[in-house]
Amino acid sequence: MTQLFTVHPQNPQPRLLKQACQLIDQGGLVAIPTDSSYAVVAHLDDKAAADSLRRIRGLDARHHLTVLCRDLAEIGHFARVDNRQYRFLKMATPGPWTFILEATREVPRRVSHPSRKTIGIRIPNNQVALDLLETMGSPLISTTLIPEGEEHPLNDADEIAQRYGHQLAAVIDGGACPFEPTTVIDLTGSEPEIVRRGQGDLAALGLD
Template structure:
């Protein structure tokens, strides 16, 4: 189902419709501040496994998830003082931070090293969905893991590829300057760039 939602002022009725669907195990496609994402409630293991199948991804390679804010991040990951200072400067924004998970994170969302990737996108629809649901939403790019595949920036492109595999596709208009997030590992007081992306490294002090 294609659902048109205003990206600047998301309609509460439509956000509630998507949140209710997520609570019942829906898999959705939605816009972020980087690319179109595929997601679900991280605590619904059946929905998480559906996304593994959609993305044809091994269970040994966990997905990242979206938190509502920096305080929410600290609920699901152990954040060092350095990590807190860095994230406070650049979140919300186009970054994924890899940190050690807390016990609240489902095992299916962790690496063998007990780490997780966490985002706080600068996109009102994402934030409204996470706040409405009350817990994080899984996030992975809707664009296939193929460097030669063009970024999916229109909802109709996402619908053409995933229309029969997902429950809801949110259309908020085309994404501008679509690019993946910058991935940063926060190991104690050290920052390691795992993947350059849309997030500017100078904003991290690197």
């Protein structure tokens, strides 16, 4: 059964985050709060966990999974970033944005797009998510928790635990999240391209 870890949204208890990280290390999927709805995360190097992430959402291999990073330096380890892209990322992060970038060889092939060799990258502006990443000491792969066949993400920890009791190792309850997924921006072209509109003020990035 899914474990429910109730944490303080601004000062999450390290003991509970360590327990969640142990479950992730063992191949488990964990639902976490972010600045744009709840997401499901897994270990970056775990093939079975990546397959489970896609299965829980009903996604095929062409759908980008997202690498959650702690900072810009970590992004540079997993994505090729030129000076123009770096300036844009520095302005926009952390925040409710997912950026499509060219993946480096550090990204497992099963995580990147099979034909484009691109990857989704984001730095969430949520203390629980950031502290979990810090406790892990490495990035996590993730996907927004939108139930298969539905349009809207989930943002209630108890409902998530009830609906996915046999698919998730744990849910970290950090309170309700915004009821909207990230805005996805493709940075691989000559100009930023909005792939999906969601959470966040595009005007603040000069895109609206």
